Amino acid sequence: MLHAVLLIVAQTIVLLAVSPFIVGLIRKVKARLQCRRGAGVFQPYADLAKLFRKQPVVSSTTSWIFTATPYILFASTLAAGLLVPVFVSQTPLNFAGNIIALVYLLALGTFFLILAGLDAGSAFGGMGSSREAIVASLTEPAMILSIFAIALTAGSTNLSTIVHKTALLEGIVTDPSPHLMAFAALFIVALAETGRVPVDNPATHLELTMIHEAMVLEYSGRYLALVEWAAGLKLLVFLTLIVNIFAPWGIATSLAPGALGLGLAVYLVKVSGLAVVIGVIESMFAKLRLFRVTDLLGVAFILALLALVFFYVLRG
């Protein structure tokens, strides 16, 4: 019991502490690839601290949804993060929800963010919300299908069971093709859901094509800090999900202190590696036109569908 509580607290602290670092790391990689020195990787911590100290300004035309959304978004994203095995394969909260609960906890935050974008009644917020709704409705089938493909291979929808079985290589079908397809689909979904480059540009407030930034344009002070932190957290949750489902090796499968320490170190290395990959992708590709986003998400959907089909076909 005590172990479980300690593990939950530790996982919360790791998620909260690492997410600004990942955001800073991606920015640093992009800056280096553009031959700039860039801000340090710990700059997002300073930004968050500054925003928490600032006084928030709330428009008088907004309803309670506007002020409640940052808390709902932050809480639902953190709750989703606690369902994912981070550095130990058996999360204490694995009884609380499976992989489907994870998807819809994240969707809950997105839903409230869309409402908050509409709430202030500004033109930018409405545009951002409508675009986010398009992207969210297109990513959801791809995400669910790719997740089902993985769940079928492991024989369970419980994330801890999936990660534990894959880490120990027991009782799972090891045919790599469905995993590969599901990985590609989930990676595209992660880029789209977290507003990274081929779909949205996180580095600008000045584009007419912005999605996430347009929705949060009205936020300031501690509300903005919570929204930004939640966005970083969501990115980290997706990265964690991808590295631990597809390459969980090194994760702690027992509660021995040595295994836990190793699991944490391996986790940090893997997540940082994937963040560097995302930074490189952001530097290599231009943002897609909004009407071309459906092509990309169509590819993700078909990949996820193929992963499911392959699972049935390749076993003869």
Place this chain on the structure above:
Amino acid sequence: MSLLSQQLGSQMVNLGSALLLLTCFAIVAQRRLTACVDMFAVQSVLLAATAALVAFLTGIHHIYIAAALTVVIKAVLIPRILKQVVERLNVTRELVMNVNIPASLLICGGLVMLAFFITQPIIPLGFLLTRDSLAISLAIILIGFFTMIARKKAVTQVIGFLVMENGLFLGATSAAYGMPLIVEIGVFFDVLVGALIIGIYTHRLQDAFDSVDTTKLTTLKE
């Protein structure tokens, strides 16, 4: 060969074929003509790697030669010819097509399932370790065929044709460990000459109609 390594080899061949199918979808989703050509080159390299893997697993040496020919002809020569054709054209991307990209992707997904359903009764009868790739090779042939129908530009139609040929090669490798070498070489030269002729024909099309849109061939001209 022990049972485990045979299973592993079979899975590696499946993985190679799955990657081939993935590049097919990349071609279907791609508008830029040069990127389509690049994806075709990547697909050919993957095909050669898969064939070489089959040759390694079975010890049949002539598949190595076919794999080497695939790299030389389909991954180097034909992409170079097609790149030259694209450079001469005044279009770099395909904007209007008979079927738009999201619909094409869905149809191709349907074609893959169709291929799997068709081959489902046949596959258990096979005893080769590459038998599962038969479904994928049929899917690649169907997707290549569909690309030829869905696209209007001559260059992407050529790529569709070449993708079909890649699918046939994979099918021959997976169903019968490759055709006799003499047939293989004949097919390679046919494909090379075919690509050359289509390249020249595309130039002529560009000169005559100021476009490589094959639907314009039906319009009458003085």
